[in-house]
Amino acid sequence: MAPDPQPSALRNDLIDLISLQPAMFHHPGGLILIVDKGYRDRITENWLNETGIDVIRPASRNETPRPGRPLLHAVRQNIESVNQTLKDQLHLERHGGRTPAGAAVRILQRLLAMTAAIWHNWHTGQPVMRSLIAYDH
Incomplete structure (x- = not known):
């Protein structure tokens, strides 16, 4: 189930794409999705992680450095x-x-x-x- 709609159209498009074409995003060993700072919200990131997609994105100023x-x-x-x-x-x-x-x-x-x-x-x-x-x- 997709997360509640986010204010960003980009995040909504990403969620729609993954929801409509889930097979495209499932690969043996998992999938890594590299995104920019526009996708920095906890709800979307948690939803992506729950669907088996690891997210690599820039850390915000108040965040510890992220892996990747x-x-x-x-x-x-x-x-x-x-x-x-x-x-x-x-x-x-x-x-x-x-x-x-x-x-x-x-x-x-x-x-x-x-x-x-x-x-x-x-x-x-x-x-x-x-x-x-x-x-x-």
Whole structure:
């Protein structure tokens, strides 16, 4: 059962996603969910832990350091790099879709392009894994 609604729409979306697609969040050995400070409330965190999801998030100022802090910094840097690539090189914020379906298709095209470039760079031993400059014509 999901916790009572929280004031944050992000937390509500997370709870809805996990409630609607629980199989996506269950893996052998448990699941670790890395979140930012927007998900810092005890009710949501307790609910996630009860569903078998361990939460790694930044500690607030009045909190003792939480486990997983080094992992949080490393993963956050990768996420920010990918987001910057999506916004700058793939123009994700200016996708040009006029309907929800059109926006979804254009966003998925960009994600597929970036995934294909990362896969190609990985398998050809390129030194920079997320760069799409060579494909930016």
